[in-house]
Amino acid sequence: MTLQIALRHRFAGFALDVAFDAPPGVTALFGRSGSGKTTVINAVAGLLRPDTGKVTSDGLVLLDTAQGVNLPPHRRRIGYVFQDARLFPHLTVRQNLLYGRWFAPGGPGVGLDRIVDLLGIGPLLSRRPGALSGGERQRVAIGRAILANPRLLALDEPLAALDEARKAEILPYLERLRDEVHLPILYVSHAIAEVARLADTVVLMEAGRVTAAGPAAALLSDPETAPGLGLREAGAVLSARVSVQDDDGLTLLDSTAGPLWLPRVAAPPGTRLRIRILAQDVMLATVRPMGISALNILPATVRDIRQGDGPGALVRLDAGDGVLLARVTRRSALALQLAPGRPVFAILKAVSVAQENVGAGG
Amino acid sequence: MTDWLTPDEWRAVALSLRVSFWATLVSLPVGLLVAYALARWTFWGKPLLNGLVHLPLILPPVVTGYLLLVTFGRRGTVGQFLDQWFGIVLAFRWTGAALAAGVMAFPLMVRALRLAIEAVDPRLEQAAGTLGASRPWVFATVTLPLILPGIIAGVILAFAKAMGEFGATITFVSNIPGQTQTLPSAIYAVLQVPGGEDRAARLVWVAIMIAMTALLLSEWVARVVARRISGQ
Numbered sequence: 001m002t003l004q005i006a007l008r009h010r011f012a013g014f015a016l017d018v019a020f021d022a023p024p025g026v027t028a029l030f031g032r033s034g035s036g037k038t039t040v041i042n043a044v045a046g047l048l049r050p051d052t053g054k055v056t057s058d059g060l061v062l063l064d065t066a067q068g069v070n071l072p073p074h075r076r077r078i079g080y081v082f083q084d085a086r087l088f089p090h091l092t093v094r095q096n097l098l099y100g101r102w103f104a105p106g107g108p109g110v111g112l113d114r115i116v117d118l119l120g121i122g123p124l125l126s127r128r129p130g131a132l133s134g135g136e137r138q139r140v141a142i143g144r145a146i147l148a149n150p151r152l153l154a155l156d157e158p159l160a161a162l163d164e165a166r167k168a169e170i171l172p173y174l175e176r177l178r179d180e181v182h183l184p185i186l187y188v189s190h191a192i193a194e195v196a197r198l199a200d201t202v203v204l205m206e207a208g209r210v211t212a213a214g215p216a217a218a219l220l221s222d223p224e225t226a227p228g229l230g231l232r233e234a235g236a237v238l239s240a241r242v243s244v245q246d247d248d249g250l251t252l253l254d255s256t257a258g259p260l261w262l263p264r265v266a267a268p269p270g271t272r273l274r275i276r277i278l279a280q281d282v283m284l285a286t287v288r289p290m291g292i293s294a295l296n297i298l299p300a301t302v303r304d305i306r307q308g309d310g311p312g313a314l315v316r317l318d319a320g321d322g323v324l325l326a327r328v329t330r331r332s333a334l335a336l337q338l339a340p341g342r343p344v345f346a347i348l349k350a351v352s353v354a355q356e357n358v359g360a361g362g
Numbered sequence: 363m364t365d366w367l368t369p370d371e372w373r374a375v376a377l378s379l380r381v382s383f384w385a386t387l388v389s390l391p392v393g394l395l396v397a398y399a400l401a402r403w404t405f406w407g408k409p410l411l412n413g414l415v416h417l418p419l420i421l422p423p424v425v426t427g428y429l430l431l432v433t434f435g436r437r438g439t440v441g442q443f444l445d446q447w448f449g450i451v452l453a454f455r456w457t458g459a460a461l462a463a464g465v466m467a468f469p470l471m472v473r474a475l476r477l478a479i480e481a482v483d484p485r486l487e488q489a490a491g492t493l494g495a496s497r498p499w500v501f502a503t504v505t506l507p508l509i510l511p512g513i514i515a516g517v518i519l520a521f522a523k524a525m526g527e528f529g530a531t532i533t534f535v536s537n538i539p540g541q542t543q544t545l546p547s548a549i550y551a552v553l554q555v556p557g558g559e560d561r562a563a564r565l566v567w568v569a570i571m572i573a574m575t576a577l578l579l580s581e582w583v584a585r586v587v588a589r590r591i592s593g594q
Contacts, residue, residue, distance in 0.1 A: 045492055073491040074499075080492040086485055090507045090591035099503075103494030148493045 001184045003027075003152060007043050007053035016040070016050070016208040025200030026178050026185040028216070030192070030229070036208040037188040041154045044186065045080045046073035057151055074103065079150030079183075083157045085141040087129035093140050094125040100148020110181060115143045118180065119173050135166035139173060146181060154186045159194060167194075168356065174198055175360040192233045196220055196276040197359035204228055221323045223306035223314040226279070234314060235278040236325045239361050242271045250295075250350060256322030261295040261350045265358055272361030279314060279325035281352040285345045286336050296348040300324060304340055305333060313338075317346055367564060370539045374548035375568055377456055381544055382524035384457075385464035386517055389471055393516065397475035398501075402484075418530070419469040427533025430462055434534075458535040459542050463524035471520040478512020479505065510587045518580035522573060545569055 006019040016036045029037040042048035043063070044055055049070060055063040062076050063069060079100075087096050097112060116122050119139045129137060138158055145153055158174075159167045171194065178185065178198060189195050195202060195216070202219045204212040212225045219225055221236035240255035242265060251265040253273065265273065288297060300319035307313050313333045317324040324346050328338075338344070367375070399405070400412055418426045434441040435453045444450040452458035482505055490500045528546040535542040537551060549565045552558035 047488055047492070072496070073488070074494050074496050076492075077494060078492060080489070082485070082489060084485070086483075086489040088486060088490070088504060099490070099495075100493035102503075103496075103499065144493065 001058050001151065003044070003184065003186070004054070004056045005040065005044060007040060007050045007055070009039060009043070009048070009050035009053070011039075014208060018205070018208070018210045020203050020210050020213045022184065022186055022203075023201055024184050026187055026198050027201040027203060028187045028189055028195040028199035029203050029205060030189060030195050030199075031205035032190055034207075035205040037190075037205055038156055039208075040205075041080075041156055041186055041188055044076075044152075045078040045154055046071060046076045047080075077148070077150045077152075079145030079148055079153045081138070081141050081145050081153070081155040081158050083160055085129075085134075085137040087132075087137055087140055087144070089129055091128075092125070093121065093127050093129070093132070096129065096140060097121075097125075097144050097147055099144060100150075104147075104149035110146055110149075112147060115146055115181075118176055119143045133166070134162050135169050138162065138166075138170060142173070142177070146177070146183065150183070152184045152186060154188075156188045157190070159189075159191070164356075171197060171356075171359060179360065192220075192229050192235075193276065193356050196235070196237050196357070197274060217323070220276075221316065221325050223304060223316050223325065226314060226325060231308070231312070231314075231327070232280060233278070234280075234325055234327065235276045235357075236323050237274060237276050238322045238324075240273045240275055241361075242267050242269050242273065245269065255320075257300075257319035257324055257346075258298040258322075259296075260298075260348070262353050262358065263351055274359050274361040275353060276357040277324060277348060277353065278357070279327035281348060282324055282326035283347040284315065284326050284328055284332070284336065284338070285347060286342075288345050289347065292347070293349070294347045295350045296346075298324070298346045298348070300344055300346045302338055302340055302342045302344060305338055317344065319346060367568070368561075370543070371548055371561070371565060373540045374543045374545050374565075375572075377459070377540075377543065378525055378545040379572070381456060381460045381463050382521050384460040385467060385524040386471075386520045388460070389464045389468050389520060390513070390517065393468060393471040393475055393520075394513075397472045397479055400472070401476045401479040415472050416469045418466050423466065423527070423529025424533050426465060427462060427530035430458075430465065430530065430534040434458065434461065452535075454535050454538065454542060456535075456542060459531050459544060460524075462530040462534045463527040464520075466527045466530050467520035467523040470523050471516040474512055474516030474519055475509065478509035478515070481512070482508045508591055510591065511584050514580055514584050514587060518576060521576060525569070525572065525576075 001024055003022040007016060009016040016039050018040060029040060031037055039048060043050045043053060052065045053063055061069050062071050119142060121139050121143060124132060124136055124140065159170055175198065187198060199216040202216045203210055204225060211228060212219060217237045226234035238255045238257050240253040242251060243254040244252040246252065249264050250261050253260045253262060298319045300317035303316045303318050305313055305315050307330060311329050312327055313330050315326045315328060315338060317326060326346060396415060432438050436445060441453060452461055487500050487504055490504045495503060526546060531544060532547055537543050537547040545565060549562050552561045
């Protein structure tokens with residue numbers, strides 16, 4: 001299912017003007033607070049009527065201001081997960097989950113048992129929302145949206161109100177959702193780690209405009225767009241498979257960029273993963289270094305170099321079938337005579353890859 | 363027990379209960395609509411509607427009774443229309459007493475309902491919409507259950523006000539024993555007779571007991587409902 005979105009809207013002091021397609025899979029709307037991401041999904045869900053715009057889902061027109069079409073939210077069937085969960089306080093968790101079922105047209109869709117199992121909310125069913133933690137509430141909200149049998153799931157920063165531990169608790173559920181319930185997802189976030197773990201497509205927004213859009217792996221490791229994500233956060237996304245679990249607490253991954261040793265990844269061999277390697281964690285050498293503590297040394301070729309305004313440069317590397325980003329100083333780039341086509345070695349400390357940057361692969 | 367109050371006095375008590383019951387019941391749906399409109403909609407003439415609703419609270423009850431008489435009396439515009447087309451006569455009937463009580467209680471009910479509706483988070487209603495519920499369903503499944511404590515409060519207030527209504531009632535439907543004589547009018551009537559203080563005191567006791575029972579009952583119901591919808 002492809003969602004086509006074109007919107008223009010004016011608030012006091014803010015103008016939104018966006019047009020993009022959301023192909024099947026997870027499309028992340030990424031940008032700073034105030035860049036207009038929530039406005040976009042509110043308009044898609046029918047909670048906001050834009051000045052002009054058109055939203056179609058596989059040919060079905062949800063909104064077309066030129067034709068005077070504006071389906072009300074309840075007829076658009078966009079499963080909306082709000083930042084603040086918005087569970088109904090007078091209903092139990094089970095009643096909340098089944099609320100949309102009353103109105104869902106057609107077949108039974110995904111079953112309650114399956115969603116309860118997928119989101120791990122079985123023990124909560126008879127409780128009331130007031131007695132739930134933030135993370136539990138958000139999981140119930142996600143289940144409620146899916147069980148309403150929507151044509152599309154829209155998540156508005158579902159993790160923003162949660163602390164790091166809760167985020168880490170929910171992200172695996174969202175990954176399972178992406179991989180097991182084949183619903184298109186529109187995911188709003190300003191956290192690059194979430195986007196890198198979940199998104200298939202990224203739409204980069206800034207001040208009400210789309211500055212870049214495309215497949216997640218390519219867009220996140222593109223030196224042109226990476227600075228827009230925040231230089232410290234720039235990094236490449238690799239697909240990988242768990243290969244060997246070693247006794248000394250390390251896991252060997254078979255990644256698209258080559259074999260990688262990482263601190264223990266709790267998953268059986270064969271599990272598909274998606275990992276993000278931050279550009280600032282990658283060192284470059286022109287000869288294979290000897291007597292070095294870093295465990296990962298990958299042969300690579302420089303594809304291009306982007307000079308920033310500051311003293312740094314962002315180097316994109318082709319390594320195996322994957323792409324890596326390395327952030328080095330301009331001085332180093334000059335000293336090593338880095339240029340497109342030059343073979344180098346990318347060096348990565350095993351311990352530099354944080355847990356939050358290792359997720360289930362889709 | 364039966365000779366504790368005279369038959370006319372018993373009839374006054376029963377009539378008061380009946381009048382208050384119908385006044386409350388009929389004004390509830392209208393009150394819900396008006397309160398919802400005042401709380402949630404923006405429309406031309408909203409301050410005017412708000413003023414109109416509150417008028418009986420501010421006007422002397424005799425004035426409200428007089429206005430009811432000229433509007434709904436046999437020669438009033440609406441009264442004539444109702445009489446000719448539907449055969450409904452309100453003036454000097456218990457139904458007229460119910461109308462007077464309802465009009466007087468209306469502002470109190472609307473105020474309670476409006477506060478309750480304003481306290482409902484519209485974002486919850488929005489969420490219900492995205493889950494497929496149309497406006498009427500959102501109201502029935504989200505708004506209504508959440509304002510239930512407010513509805514109970516409004517109903518009790520309106521019922522109490524209707525029980526105590528005197529000025530507008532006596533002006534509009536007079537004080538006919540067995541027909542339009544409510545508890546307050548009965549107390550007023552016995553006090554006009556020399557030596558009627560004893561009988562008045564007994565009627566006052568009845569009034570106090572009804573009021574206390576209603577109040578305690580409503581407190582209890584409100585607590586049960588509030589616990590159920592608090593989400594705990």
